[in-house]
Amino acid sequence: MFESAEIGHVIDKDTFEAEVPALREALLEAQFELRQQGRFPVIVLINGIEGAGKGETVKLLNEWMDPRLIEVRTFDQQTDEELARPPAWRYWRMLPAKGRMGIFFGNWYSQMLQGRVHGEFKDPRLDQAIAGAERLEKMLCDEGALIFKFWFHLSKKQMKARLKGLKDDPLHSWRISPLDWQQSQTYDKFVKYGERVLRRTSRDYAPWHVIEGMDSCYRSLTVGRILLDGLRQALDRPKVRPQKVSVAPLPALDGQVTLLDSLNMTLRLDKADYEEQLITEQARFSGLLRDKRMRRHALVAVFEGNDAAGKGGAIRRVAAALDPRQYSIVPIAAPTEEERAHPYMWRFWRHIPARGKFTMFDRSWYGRVLVERVEGFCSQADWLRAYGEINDFEEQIADAGVVVVKFWLAIDKETQLERFQEREEIPFKRFKITEDDWRNRDKWGAYRAAVCDMVDRTSTEISPWTLVEANDKRWARVKVLRTLNEALEAAFERSARQARKKKR
Known part of the structure; x- marks a missing residue:
């Protein structure tokens, strides 16, 4: 599932700088149209390998677009308030309103993957979490939400090379986080369970986009283009959704004895x-x-x-x-x-x-x-x-x-x-x-x-x-x-x- 994100995608800097101005303008236009229409919210889920450019990409999106209309949410260690309530409570209360965009780090996928990789639970509970994520996303999409799911990827070789390069660079060694070292030790398990999660949860209403993260120009342009294409398709759809074909109507109760x-x-x-x-x-x-x-x-x-x-x-x-x-x-x-x-x-x-x-x-x-x-x-x-x-x-x-x-x-x-x-x-x-x-x-x-x-x-x-x-x-x-x-x-x-x- 991740092979295409390990072949060395590269976009040269000249091409990147030539394409960014038009992309930024189009993204801003789509963002303001999203606010003006106010028909649906946009939810962006950020997941993947540590060091694959997740934070850098979101930072760049905030520069390209109007950050006042973007809500970046990070779900790290649960607070006492969150621990006292059902797990999904922390996500529901942070959902963006119609016309706005929410970017979720440490979302429901991060929690289930970290828990399984570190042995906090077994496969049956992971499968329950996967099914729960599917139901949640289906409900949100049925309510009109537009969901983007990004998996930022590095091969094991690329991850090790990145860590070694940063470690040997006294000016940038501070960029290595404890989570980077931790994931370098659990890379194989993380990718194994990550593939399982992506395979089970990539649906027509909320597909996964796997992004090779080694080259920043390729990574940034690819994410920007995907966001723009998805936004434009949703914004250009007719305002009145066609009525879905439903199952047969519920039977009438005329003459029946009821509870x-x-x-x-x-x-x-x-x-x-x-x-x-x-x-x-x-x-x-x-x-x-x-x-x-x-x-x-x-x-x-x-x-x-x-x-x-x-x-x-x-x-x-x-x-x-x-x-x-x-x-x-x-x-x-x-x-x-x-x-x-x-x-x-x-x-x-x-x-x-x-x-x-x-x-x-x-x-x-x-x-x-x-x-x-x-x-x-x-x-x-x-x-x-x-x-x-x-x-x-x-x-x-x-x-x-x-x-x-x-x-x-x-x-x-x-x-x-x-x-x-x-x-x-x-x-x-x-x-x-x-x-x-x-x-x-x-x-x-x-x-x-x-x-x-x-x-x-x-x-x-x-x-x-x-x-x-x-x-x-x-x-x-x-x-x-x-x-x-x-x-x-x-x-x-x-x-x-x-x-x-x-x-x-």
């Missing part, structure tokens, strides 16, 4: 039972959040439900059990300009809590398969692929110790009407009712179908849905707290079992 139909909506608690059970579950929850075992976990609670189902009241009863420093509440409404400029999942990744912390989402990433689907805010292709993207997201955060608990608070149509009318009549509740609520009520059937599809496709062993009978608010609030307690206790027990296995 929502199976709920017993008559379940109730009288006031005395409610007050006793509520305080019991709140005390239990408070103790679990303060338990030392919580240091290995974070907790995410997702609240979805019919309008007027009592999500806010349930959230307040959960919060009442805790010190405000222990939790955060993230209300999800229509996306802001900043959020629209990033991939859909970006605004949710940013709020994933650190270990020991608890976040409640009042509405969530499920908006794509609920309101966006029903109201036509995204294409059918977008919400159909969202089921898989959401499952992948929840699996990633669960693997990192995040306990994900998802609630759908269900009420029947008659109860909703009563609560709407009550909100209109009581002055301090009028702010809760809007024209959108009445309009959504007219689409009750469409939302019901979307909810059933959502539960069918995203209620997994890793993060199952809990359907809450919410005609009686007291019953719903106690069930929410009890479910959170049971989920945390189950997570603590799983962690204890895993710890016992490791000791054997």
Whole structure:
């Protein structure tokens, strides 16, 4: 795979200097058009052999282009903040907005290669990391991102010659880094696993470009030309993407019995039972959040439900059990300009809590398969692929110790009407009712179908849905707290079992 990058590509200095002015002008023009259109972000992944010109090339790109529109990100040793969260969190929060370019050193490929080369894990885990990278890049490209992946290469002979030349030069020996010497000892393994990664992850939507790094003129011109060609193709494409041909539509639910139909909506608690059970579950929850075992976990609670189902009241009863420093509440409404400029999942990744912390989402990433689907805010292709993207997201955060608990608070149509009318009549509740609520009520059937599809496709062993009978608010609030307690206790027990296995 690397043979063509070991044959000695060279461009003489005169040719280089003759071509650079036109290339710089074209790159600048494309960069400003990228900003003006604001249709997609550009992500440039920098990988390869140490000493092959990665840093020099990026430095030159910053000189050729406007550095104000380029975000260079370096992912070295993980910070305490990053270690307390899922691995992908550090990358998601640094993604460039539409109209901008992000250059990533030490990206997800660097992490998986260094880990495998140094024996931190075996091939099965490398294969998992490769599959995860493929899913991430596919999602980003489906959201419109343009991804360039560069592997800067040197042959083993070229690498050794470079190190010897620098070592013998007192004026430039300082350029040799500890990583250079380290990689000189692990070159064969690094190339072996690098080839495996490139072979598995070079796709039509995000291909790898292998660049021979020995000659700086060849290296710089080649990277500049690839960037320019890719940018121009993306910028010149029609603004309206053609609708993808999708699979057959999901079956209609007309006349079918659904999970929502199976709920017993008559379940109730009288006031005395409610007050006793509520305080019991709140005390239990408070103790679990303060338990030392919580240091290995974070907790995410997702609240979805019919309008007027009592999500806010349930959230307040959960919060009442805790010190405000222990939790955060993230209300999800229509996306802001900043959020629209990033991939859909970006605004949710940013709020994933650190270990020991608890976040409640009042509405969530499920908006794509609920309101966006029903109201036509995204294409059918977008919400159909969202089921898989959401499952992948929840699996990633669960693997990192995040306990994900998802609630759908269900009420029947008659109860909703009563609560709407009550909100209109009581002055301090009028702010809760809007024209959108009445309009959504007219689409009750469409939302019901979307909810059933959502539960069918995203209620997994890793993060199952809990359907809450919410005609009686007291019953719903106690069930929410009890479910959170049971989920945390189950997570603590799983962690204890895993710890016992490791000791054997």
